[in-house]
Amino acid sequence: MFKVVKITVRQGQTIESALRVLKRKLMREKVIEGHKEHLHYEKPSDKLRKARFQRYIRAKRAQHYIDSH
Numbered sequence: 540m541f542k543v544v545k546i547t548v549r550q551g552q553t554i555e556s557a558l559r560v561l562k563r564k565l566m567r568e569k570v571i572e573g574h575k576e577h578l579h580y581e582k583p584s585d586k587l588r589k590a591r592f593q594r595y596i597r598a599k600r601a602q603h604y605i606d607s608h
Contacts, residue, residue, distance in 0.1 A: 542568050542570055544565055546560065546561050
């Protein structure tokens, strides 16, 4: 259920750079997205509407890319 993400802080590495590495790993493992999904209940119809809208946006961007090249 839970994913464990580990980073090692090397000698001479700043805390800020270690946090950037941690954030990048969390985003790559989609831990943050999974957490955001479960913060609030979303009705199945709303999920479907959101997915359809995202499909529409992706298709529109792809068409724009095709038209510009």
